[in-house]
Amino acid sequence: MRTLISTTFFSALAVLSACESASSDPSWSEHVRPIVNANCLRCHSSPSIGGAPSDFRLDVYEDTRKLDGRIIRGAATMAHFVAARAGVQGSMPPDFERTPWERDTFANWYEASKLGQLPKLGQRPNNALPTATLLSTLEDADKENVELEVEISDSDGDLVSGQLLVGTRVVADDLQSGRNQVSFSPASFASEGHDLIVRISDDYDSTDVNIGTLRVVHADNNIAPTFTLDTQVRDRLYSDLQSPVSLQLTVSDADGDTTLVRVIAVRGDTEIVLAEDVPPDAQGVATLSLDTTTIPAGNNWHLRVIVTDFKGLETTLETGRFVVSHSTTALRFSDVQSIFVASCRSCHPRIGIRNMNHNFEEHADNGEILGVNSLRGLIYRRVVQERNMPPGSAKTLADEWRAITDEERNTLSEYLLGGSPN
Numbered sequence: 001m002r003t004l005i006s007t008t009f010f011s012a013l014a015v016l017s018a019c020e021s022a023s024s025d026p027s028w029s030e031h032v033r034p035i036v037n038a039n040c041l042r043c044h045s046s047p048s049i050g051g052a053p054s055d056f057r058l059d060v061y062e063d064t065r066k067l068d069g070r071i072i073r074g075a076a077t078m079a080h081f082v083a084a085r086a087g088v089q090g091s092m093p094p095d096f097e098r099t100p101w102e103r104d105t106f107a108n109w110y111e112a113s114k115l116g117q118l119p120k121l122g123q124r125p126n127n128a129l130p131t132a133t134l135l136s137t138l139e140d141a142d143k144e145n146v147e148l149e150v151e152i153s154d155s156d157g158d159l160v161s162g163q164l165l166v167g168t169r170v171v172a173d174d175l176q177s178g179r180n181q182v183s184f185s186p187a188s189f190a191s192e193g194h195d196l197i198v199r200i201s202d203d204y205d206s207t208d209v210n211i212g213t214l215r216v217v218h219a220d221n222n223i224a225p226t227f228t229l230d231t232q233v234r235d236r237l238y239s240d241l242q243s244p245v246s247l248q249l250t251v252s253d254a255d256g257d258t259t260l261v262r263v264i265a266v267r268g269d270t271e272i273v274l275a276e277d278v279p280p281d282a283q284g285v286a287t288l289s290l291d292t293t294t295i296p297a298g299n300n301w302h303l304r305v306i307v308t309d310f311k312g313l314e315t316t317l318e319t320g321r322f323v324v325s326h327s328t329t330a331l332r333f334s335d336v337q338s339i340f341v342a343s344c345r346s347c348h349p350r351i352g353i354r355n356m357n358h359n360f361e362e363h364a365d366n367g368e369i370l371g372v373n374s375l376r377g378l379i380y381r382r383v384v385q386e387r388n389m390p391p392g393s394a395k396t397l398a399d400e401w402r403a404i405t406d407e408e409r410n411t412l413s414e415y416l417l418g419g420s421p422n
């Protein structure tokens, strides 16, 4: 009897798996997302856990941008790695095999993106919009932090991600389905009412929900200046060849105070003042010329940018990391171009894919397509520091690309640190 039951059971399974053949044109909504939700999100959402990398998340299709300017890649940009790790190599999730059907689904989904497009999102007829509700009572805000609780839900169960804006400025960048605790400083907002907007997306639709008006009241009426950095600093590689470098910021002060800008290069306890007491022009634009030759060579530098108003209120921003080099090199672009061709061409350039508008086979930019010279800091980080480009530890996805040798990595390092001359 026992044998009979188990035989029936296994032949039923066999029939089931025989019928299961993966879609040749899978979409995120219909095929990929359900597999990812069930198998990957316990480690790869936001924030990632279990030692999983924090620079991508698989709970959303699109890339998202953090307040500090970092791009967190979504499932669409990561499709290739998803196919490699959970498909061909079978090393994700750690310790669990994927079924052939799941592996094929990932592989087929990535396949479409090889044509320089994002892999398919898919349709969701009658998709319900996500909703947001403010659970806290809104009180007048002064200089103390504002703390709010916002509940986000989606009646058809999609995962939701989003941001909270005060007027047009983002103050929280990581809202998700469920209850969210948000805290931000109202110090730099003018004394008046501001709309609180929750901007959320469930991958298929996005919506702005106005959850109330925040009244800001500054007792002494002085409001700290605000500014945005117009020049990207993260992943820059500053070498003597390019010094001084230009750094531009746009400053505003809601109560019209005059402001001054200070810039310090910081690494650990070392601080090197690069610009002091520079006033922005009448439009609020400050263009600084920074002498990077005074910064010792090395990784992990960042800039601290401080804007002060004359009443002494200041706003500080710490930029992402950059590299400084004082070496010069005899190498020219023509000496390293062949490495880019042999080891990067199979995946780069992938023009048309967000944030991948670059071409490592050219030295100079071509319109929006960035060449090696502009991207040397980013290339240095990925190829020399983190050693995860090309995705080399991957031993399978056979012959799709050629691994890079240590000698080639050193050559690239020397060329990039030397200021990537043409």
Ligand code: HEC
Pocket: 035, 036, 039, 040, 041, 042, 043, 044, 049, 050, 051, 052, 053, 078, 081, 082, 085, 086, 092, 093, 094, 388, 391
């Ligand atoms: C138990 C936690 C856990 C689960 C579940 C998990 N991962 Fe991972 N994942 C990790 C860790 C840890 C790393 C970093 C170490 C590594 O690359 O092996 C990682 C790395 C990755 C990478 C980065 C590859 C690269 O080379 O940059 C991808 C892609 C990935 N996982 C995809 C998936 C997919 C797809 C699933 C579901 C099918 C999944 N993971 C499930 C923990 C997990």
Ligand code: HEC
Pocket: 073, 077, 078, 080, 081, 339, 340, 343, 344, 345, 346, 347, 348, 355, 356, 360, 378, 379, 382, 383, 389, 390, 391, 400, 401, 402, 404
């Ligand atoms: C097998 C495919 C593949 C190969 C080969 C490959 N890359 Fe990549 N690369 C990717 C993918 C996919 C991403 C986006 C995901 C990520 O950032 O990890 C990426 C991202 C990058 C980025 C970051 C781009 C950005 O805007 O953040 C750099 C820099 C990079 N690669 C450099 C290289 C270089 C240099 C080589 C050759 C020496 C190379 N890659 C080879 C697939 C590849």
